[in-house]
Amino acid sequence: MDKMIIKVNNLSKNFGSIQAVKNISFEVKQSEIFAFLGPNGAGKTTTIRMLITLLSPASGDATINGHSVIHQPAEVRKVIGYVPQMISVDGSLTVRENLMLMAHLYDVPYRECDERIKQILEFIDLEKYAGSLVRTLSGGMIRKLEVGQAMLHHPDVLFLDEPTTGLDPIAKRHIWEHLVELRDTFGTTIFFSTHNMEEAEDVCDKVAIMNAGEIAAIGTVAELKERTNKKDATLEDAFIFFSGNELQTNGNFHEIKRTRQIQHRLG
Amino acid sequence: MLNYLLQLIRKTWVMAEMEVRKLLHDPTELITRAIQPILWLGIFGEALSKIRAIPTEGFTYLQFITPGILTQSITFVSIFYGLAIIWERDMGLLQKILVTPTPRLALVWGKMISAGVRGLSQAVIIYIFTLILQIHLQITLLSILGVVFITMLGASFFTGLSMIIASIVKTRERFMGIGQIITLPLFFASNAIYPISIMPSWLQAVANINPLTYMVDGLRVLLITGNISRLPFDIIILVIATFAISFLSAYMYPKVVV
Numbered sequence: 001m002d003k004m005i006i007k008v009n010n011l012s013k014n015f016g017s018i019q020a021v022k023n024i025s026f027e028v029k030q031s032e033i034f035a036f037l038g039p040n041g042a043g044k045t046t047t048i049r050m051l052i053t054l055l056s057p058a059s060g061d062a063t064i065n066g067h068s069v070i071h072q073p074a075e076v077r078k079v080i081g082y083v084p085q086m087i088s089v090d091g092s093l094t095v096r097e098n099l100m101l102m103a104h105l106y107d108v109p110y111r112e113c114d115e116r117i118k119q120i121l122e123f124i125d126l127e128k129y130a131g132s133l134v135r136t137l138s139g140g141m142i143r144k145l146e147v148g149q150a151m152l153h154h155p156d157v158l159f160l161d162e163p164t165t166g167l168d169p170i171a172k173r174h175i176w177e178h179l180v181e182l183r184d185t186f187g188t189t190i191f192f193s194t195h196n197m198e199e200a201e202d203v204c205d206k207v208a209i210m211n212a213g214e215i216a217a218i219g220t221v222a223e224l225k226e227r228t229n230k231k232d233a234t235l236e237d238a239f240i241f242f243s244g245n246e247l248q249t250n251g252n253f254h255e256i257k258r259t260r261q262i263q264h265r266l267g
Numbered sequence: 268m269l270n271y272l273l274q275l276i277r278k279t280w281v282m283a284e285m286e287v288r289k290l291l292h293d294p295t296e297l298i299t300r301a302i303q304p305i306l307w308l309g310i311f312g313e314a315l316s317k318i319r320a321i322p323t324e325g326f327t328y329l330q331f332i333t334p335g336i337l338t339q340s341i342t343f344v345s346i347f348y349g350l351a352i353i354w355e356r357d358m359g360l361l362q363k364i365l366v367t368p369t370p371r372l373a374l375v376w377g378k379m380i381s382a383g384v385r386g387l388s389q390a391v392i393i394y395i396f397t398l399i400l401q402i403h404l405q406i407t408l409l410s411i412l413g414v415v416f417i418t419m420l421g422a423s424f425f426t427g428l429s430m431i432i433a434s435i436v437k438t439r440e441r442f443m444g445i446g447q448i449i450t451l452p453l454f455f456a457s458n459a460i461y462p463i464s465i466m467p468s469w470l471q472a473v474a475n476i477n478p479l480t481y482m483v484d485g486l487r488v489l490l491i492t493g494n495i496s497r498l499p500f501d502i503i504i505l506v507i508a509t510f511a512i513s514f515l516s517a518y519m520y521p522k523v524v525v
Contacts, residue, residue, distance in 0.1 A: 052366045054524060077368040086359030092289040104281040105367040107274075133292065149363075 005030040005157055005189045006051065010060035013046050020046045022213040023060065028191060028206070030156075031183060035200040036193040037239065038210035044193035045085070047210070048159055051191075052082050065156045078107070081150030081188075085161040089145055091135030095126055098134055099149060106153035116152055124148040124178060140171030144178060151182060158182070160192040164199060176203050201235045211243035271370065278369045282377020287384050297385070301392040304340040308333065308396060311460075321461050326491055329402045334486035335459030337393050338421060338479060341386035345422045346450050348378050349429030353439050356523050365524060371517040375430060379423035379513065386422035390414060404490045413489040413498070420505040421482040427512035434519040453479050458487075478508045 006028035053073040067075035316328035323331035485501035
């Protein structure tokens with residue numbers, strides 16, 4: 001029987017009077033690529049932040065490989081990796097130093113650090129740039145480095161918040177090739193949020209459609225399309241069918257500003 | 268418990284090491300930061316030393332203010348660590364580090380030590396400048412070790428303070444305003460550029476609870492007067508204040524991401 005690595009039970013979160021996440025429940029299987037699909041402001045980032053222990057839930061609980069995000073946050077942090085939407089590497093350090101920093105923070109044993117960093121540099125094709133300052137790299141290389149940082153300790157689950165925002169199509173394809181290879185090689189569960197329909201349709205095993213803080217539907221891409229009862233339905237048709245909305249990707253002032261900043265930094 | 272302590276030490280070291288590596292990759296910051304204390308000593312100090320209106324316990328005015336200028340310089344370096352945290356939050360780096368299994372205290376202590384290293388670089392520059400200006404300072408092994416220790420403590424205290432401010436104000440714009448509002452009064456309400464004895468009584472009361480006063484006093488003892496009877500008291504006050512602020516900062520600053 002497949003192991004459920006993430007179990008979310010009636011999770012909710014309020015910001016003042018706004019209920020950003022409303023009693024959501026779902027499960028994710030081990031080694032699955034799971035997409036969290038929804039427009040900006042749907043509650044995707046808030047949910048991820050609760051699962052990675054950055055935010056405390058208002059009610060409910062979730063477990064990552066059996067560890068409660070509320071009662072055992074320190075244990076959860078040992079078994080996850082996280083790639084934020086924003087650029088989260090230090091431009092003033094070299095590629096190797098950025099990897100070294102995360103290896104130490106994730107308790108990779110000292111004796112194994114050099115070997116792991118070497119493996120990761122090969123895996124993300126950045127061996128030639130190991131000694132380069134990160135601020136001199138391209139956007140695609142930076143994202144690959146971030147993925148590399150998050151997998152140094154061989155996490156059970158890798159969380160990515162809109163991992164391809166601001167990247168050109170070629171860099172996007174490369175990132176996904178690496179993520180799929182990561183899942184195939186290490187059996188890592190990949191949980192990512194996106195508002196990009198094609199991305200979700202191409203790579204994921206399962207999709208949850210989130211809208212206005214709720215899970216509107218969950219299933220494989222094929223299942224969701226089938227449930228629309230429409231011939232040749234696309235994932236976008238499924239999204240409209242379940243959420244009652246067209247996918248608005250523009251977002252509010254703050255979200256647009258942030259997306260543009262990311263695009264600018266990624267060049 | 269032992270495991271936690273080992274983690275704390277190991278990860279504090281890692282955080283501090285990476286901050287120092289950043290400095291080594293681009294040391295120009297050290298030079299630009301040295302301009303301000305040089306101006307204070309070379310222009311303000313030189314001009315006021317001609318007036319001879321301020322009682323300086325038998326030393327020249329330039330000797331008297333050198334520890335004060337060093338303290339001010341360290342304070343300015345440290346207080347902007349809060350800005351660095353807001354910047355790291357905006358970048359996403361802080362969130363990524365906060366979800367690693369790292370004690371919050373290690374993140375705070377790592378920043379504090381790196382601020383101390385930056386502070387020491389200021390001390391070296393000011394030492395060299397005092398030689399050029401022919402300001403006589405005590406340079407013995409004890410005084411050098413003492414200056415290193417007090418610099419690390421003072422830098423740590425003000426780094427912790429700035430991280431707490433960052434966790435409250437949360438934006439760069441507000442931090443810049445608050446940073447200025449806090450650093451200048453701390454400097455003027457201390458014994459950095461004039462002795463406490465000439466202040467009105469209410470300002471004396473403020474100066475006596477200002478950690479900057481104890482930092483200046485400790486450095487003045489080590490660099491000029493050599494009267495070490497007051498030194499243990501200065502150091503005890505600074506150690507208590509630094510530990511207290513580091514624990515408060517470790518509790519407060521992760522809130523900057525919420």
